[in-house]
Amino acid sequence: MTRQQESTVLFDALGPKGRQRSLIASIISGAVILALLGWGALALARDGFFEETRWANPLDVLVVENTWIPAILNTLLAFALGSVLAIVLGVVFGFGRISRFALTRWAATGYVQFFRSLPLVLLIWISFTIDGAFRFTGDTFGWDGDTRRLVFLVLGLGIYNGAVLAEILRAGVAALPPGQAMAGYAVGLNHGQVQRLVVLPQVVRNMLPAVLAQLVILLKDTSLGAVITYPELLHSANIIGHDYGQSYLQALIIAAFIYFAMAYALSKLVVVVERRMRTKTAAPLARVRQIEATAVAE
Structure with missing residues (x-):
């Protein structure tokens, strides 16, 4: 077409x-x-x-080296750790949602419905505030400062987006024709083997674009680390704006363009993955049609 x-x-x-x-x-x-x-x-x-003077201060060499570059690295670090945690939780609770055991399904459904309904900023702020009141991480693990803020930002990102990815996985499994699983049972595979060897590879291929799109959202959600003063892009832009009062809006716009560049790169990755998936699924079909045409010609 x-x-x-x-x-x-x-x-x-x-x-x-x-x-x-x-x-x-x-x-x-x-x-x-x-x-x-x-x-x-x-x-x-x-x-x-x-005016040139308003842009010169946020783009000063020392400001770029000491603030912007560390802020970008901190943002990417939170994104990477949050993505790993979200994918792990999404797979665990996604398969929990389709488990044959009622208790497992109820627990997984409760997790997905509860955390998916909470605002992410509220989840980050409440957990960080509770820890600040009881000093659990500081007294138990010795975490303090930026490390502690990173941990709670990653936990919030992972828990919330894990619930979203779990629902994406459940929807992907539900969209798979039931004959696929039945064929696995017919050759003697048990339920776990069917899910791991038959269902999961096909579901991953179908839901990968949606997962990557959700990871783009997760990247932008790292800006919520500003509420707990984690030194990511938005918080660093806010600091630069306060240090140079006449350049506050300029600093925010620079941060916005950096977010745009990173999100755009991830979005292009989504497009590349979708094209490769279409190529992989279209090539076998084209080969089958070629064989059929050859057979008819003979």
């Missing part, structure tokens, strides 16, 4: 009058957007937003 055919599956192609009206609406919308952008740019210019 071509791109043009895909675009008209859900609606009829526009006629001459429809194309004309669509063009007029696009021109008007574009003009309104440009007018709003121009008005905003003029308002910022009157306030001195584009």
Whole structure:
């Protein structure tokens, strides 16, 4: 199916009058957007937003080396650890949701429904505040400062996104044709072997784009570490803005562009993975069709 055919599956192609009206609406919308952008740019210019001195301080070499680069590394560290924890919890509780044991299903369902319903910032803040009141990590493990903040940020990211990934896994298993599992049982596999050898490989392939998209959200959610003063990008931009009062908005915009660059890179990874998955699934089908055509010709 071509791109043009895909675009008209859900609606009829526009006629001459429809194309004309669509063009007029696009021109008007574009003009309104440009007018709003121009008005905003003029308002910022009157306030001195584009002055070189306001951008020079946040982009100073020492500020970049001592603040921006460590903030990027701290953000990526929280993202990496949170992603690993979320994937592990997602797999464990996702299979718990489809377990044959009722108690396991109830426990997994309770975890998913409870933590998926909580705001992530509330989960991070409550756990960090409780630990601060009882000094559990400080007295027991000796964690203090940034390490302690990183631990609770990663726990919040992992627990919340693990609940989301568990539901993605459950939905992926539910979408798999039941004949796949039945075929595994027919050749003598037990329930665990069917899930591990038959169901999981197919589910992972189908749900991988959704998982990667959720990891992009997890990357952006690392900015919630600012509520517990973990030195990630948003918190570091806030510090730079306070140090250079005239450059507060500039620092936030620089942080926004850095977030955009990292999220865009992950989004492109999602596109690459989807294309590779389509290639892998389309190649065997094309081979089968080629064999069938050869057989008919002979």
